[in-house]
Amino acid sequence: MPCQPFPDRLRRKLIKTVATAWLSIPCYPLLYSVQAMAATPTSQTRRILWLFQRLTGVKRFNHRFIQQLLVAVKHEPSGTDHLHRVLSKLAPEPLDNDMAQLPIDIGVLDDGERWFVQHLLISLMTGIYFHEQRGNFTLSYRYALMHDALQDIRPIPGTCQQHFGFWQHPPAQ
Amino acid sequence: MTMSDADVLIIGAGVAGSLLACELQQAGFRVHLLEAGGAYNRQQALHSYRQAWNRNFQSAWPDWPWTSVPHLEEPEHYYGKQPLPGYRPAFIKGEGGTTRVWTGMTPRFLPEDFRLYSHYGVGRDWPLDYQQLEPWYVQAEHRLGVAGNSNQDQGSPRSAPYPMPEIPLTYAELWMANKLKKHGIQLISSPAARNSRQWQQRPPCCGSNTCTPVCPSGARYDAGVDVQRAKSLGVRVSLQHVVWKLEHQDRYIVAVHAKKPDGVSQRYTAKCIVLACNSIETPRLLLMSATETYPRGLANSSDQVGRNLMDHVFLRYRFATPEAVWSGRGPQAVGHFLHGRYGAFRRRYAAAKLFVSNDADVMSQTTHMLNDPANWYQAVERLRHSISHSAALGAEIETLPTSDNRLHLDAQRRDPLGLPLPRIDYAISEYSERGEKHWHEELLRIIALLGGTPLKVKRSLSAHHPCGTTRMGDSPRDSVVNADGQCHDHPNLYIVGGSVFPTIGTANPTLTIAALSLRLAAHLKAVLTGKSS
Structure with a gap:
């Protein structure tokens, strides 16, 4: 069954959540980690981070990047509804950290929810938010996982942090 | 006025x-x-x-x-x-x-x-x-x-050495060169207007891998x-x-x-x-x-x-490699193959410059990979494997006036x-079409010699x-x-x-x-x- 518009009450709650998260940015370290989730502002953010860790295998995410992604989701016509549905199926409370390393069961998702998870993952990995109506835009270049999480094997493109000729050798593993 | x-x-x-x-x-x-x-x-x-x-x-x-x-x-x-x-x-x-x-x-x-x-x-x-x-x-x-190997005969006789030593081949290219040598295929460092040392107040290349569209240091x-x-x-x-x-x-x-x-x-x-x-x-x-x-x-x-x-007809093949070769580190293009540019075959079909593309095309690999939900779990590790175990070869094929x-x-x-x-x-001539067919097959032959598996080909009438x-x-x-x-x-x-x-x-x-x-x-x-x- 395709996702339906989200009830106003819950939309307001999400907006409040995101606004709270935004206001709290200076109070938290630059990088979120799942281990530090107790310090995060909302249960929903904790659940999203838990889901992202479960999907990508990455343990630490850039705080600002994640917040920008959530704001962008909020601006989708059914973004909050999709988010709620996906979290309720893939990251239900209470979160079990033992499950974080296990594959997710996407069989529990309907087509619309599956599309939404793919959309979140593409945003997270590429740092680009694809939006048909608003137009596509960059959330983050530096912290896109395709750059940030692979910099041990491939320097972030467009940055000069290496010595001449380093490319002759494989990355230190 | x-x-x-x-x-x-x-x-x-x-x-x-x-x-x-x-x-x-x-x-x-x-x-x-x-x-x-x-x-x-x-x-x-x-x-x-x-x-x-x-x-x-x-x-x-x-x-x-x-x-x-x-x-x-x-x-x-x-x-x-x-x-x-x-x-x-x-x-x-x-x-x-x-x-x-x-x-x-x-x-x-x-x-x-x-x-x-x-x-x-x-x-x-x-x-x-x-x-x-x-x-x-x-x-x-x-x-x-220009940085280049002055001792390498590339078919264009020189009266003076290059101003700078060559840009070293990437690890992936060294791997390819080593495997292809026994088949008589030579891969060399292309001359490039990219500094291999300080030159005219510009620094040596630091391998940002964004030569196109912008070199952040000015080395190129x-x-x-x-x-x-x-x-x-x-x-x-x-x-x-x-x-x-x-x-x-x-x-x-x-x-x-x-x-x-x-x-x-x-x-x-x-x-x-x-x-x-x-x-x-x-x-x-x-x-x-x-x-x-x-x-x-x-x-x-x-x-x-x-x-x-x-223009040059442009072909590029991305292929999976049997071992990690770490493409995408260093400049976007370094090496090209010595054969393809000259020979009696030019009476019958178009010549080509065959080259290695060191653009890992990470964005495209990422979105392609995520199209399959089976790749969502441990997505970063899968991307890491995909990038490290792939490379690309290309051809730029001559056209006639x-x-x-x-x-x-x-x-x-x-x-x-x-x-x-x-x-x-x-439109391209039959001469160039014959060349394209030949060099397409040659790219596949080289990929096979490397033990690779073709993944994706891109073709354009313009380079x-x-x-x-x-x-x-x-x-x-x-x-x-x-x-x-x-x-x-x-x-x-x-x-x-x-x-x-x-x-x-x-x-x-x-x-x-x-x-x-x-x-x-x-x-x-x-x-x-x-x-x-």
Whole structure:
């Protein structure tokens, strides 16, 4: 069954959540980690981070990047509804950290929810938010996982942090 | 209103125009350089590139709202609709021109490339030969700052070493070279205008892997360097000047007319006019300058202006490798294969430059991978494996000059200043089709020798190397300019750039454009001092 518009009450709650998260940015370290989730502002953010860790295998995410992604989701016509549905199926409370390393069961998702998870993952990995109506835009270049999480094997493109000729050798593993 | 007058007025501040401007100003002539686009800032370009969602070779650089360029995303705005697959070379305007976005590869033409008809019975001979251009290649390599292996015979004899040692091959290329050696296939470091040590106040390459569209350190040459140098030498550089008409009196060009962004036109005079605005905009300007005396456009008594458009057919194969080779580290392009560019086969099918692409294309790999939900779990680890276990090979295949491959002015479509936009007719010959088929199979053969598995092929009619639309030749009947770049029809009008190439060979064109520009500078110095006609 395709996702339906989200009830106003819950939309307001999400907006409040995101606004709270935004206001709290200076109070938290630059990088979120799942281990530090107790310090995060909302249960929903904790659940999203838990889901992202479960999907990508990455343990630490850039705080600002994640917040920008959530704001962008909020601006989708059914973004909050999709988010709620996906979290309720893939990251239900209470979160079990033992499950974080296990594959997710996407069989529990309907087509619309599956599309939404793919959309979140593409945003997270590429740092680009694809939006048909608003137009596509960059959330983050530096912290896109395709750059940030692979910099041990491939320097972030467009940055000069290496010595001449380093490319002759494989990355230190 | 008529503005200034200079000894030489150059239209286009790319590599050809800026090198020429520096040479002539340094020799004591008054030079005025007009450029349709504006000024560029590398840091701003890097920022724009990172902010762009579609990171292609144009996304780093600003659009100038008063003038048009063909966009990779929407080329029909500039070229109009074409039958698929369409020929739509992209370029940019502004200080430095398209060298702002090039990869920096600078192989020379081969001696045979200048004598294609004499050697192989196809195409056409140039009115000059390799030996005549060789000293200018040496100068061009110094001006651009080329790194290369001087002891490696690449088929183009040298009278002087490269100014810098070669760029070392990547780990993936060393792996390939080692595996292919026993099959007689040689992979070498391509000469490149990319610093392998400090050169002309620019640092050595640090392997940012964004050569196209922007080198963040300036290690890779772009002609913005020479535009700045021209300014410091005293060249008058006028940006945001869209030249739209050349004015003639009898056979001589007496003025050029340029519109500023507000649409107001100004008239500029000079003893000599040089068109250096690439193979699309140069013929466009000549055709726009048609008068009652020259109804087919200026310099066009031969009816060759806009014709003989050539480019390299572009193929690129991404393939999975049987072990980790770590592509995507270092410059976007380093090595090419020695075979493919010359041989008796050129009688039957087109030659090609076969190369290794070191662009890991991470964005495309990421989105492709995530299309399959099976890849969502541990997505980063899967991407890591995909990037480290893949590589890409490519081919740039020669095309021949044919009069039907041509640029016209469109009767309806106009740019923001109301000037007619170009329309293109383009198809590749059977000669090139045979070449494409052969080199396609050769890429697959090499991939098989490496134990690889083909993943994806990309094909385009353009490697963004448009050439040939105002070709040089000895006869005014079938060419536009002579071997010096002087128009047969107009003694004080010169053309420099890829548009004068009679054939395209397999080399990336920029070094040859630079060499021809420096050669033209020497010619103009002699002409302007009365030592030559």
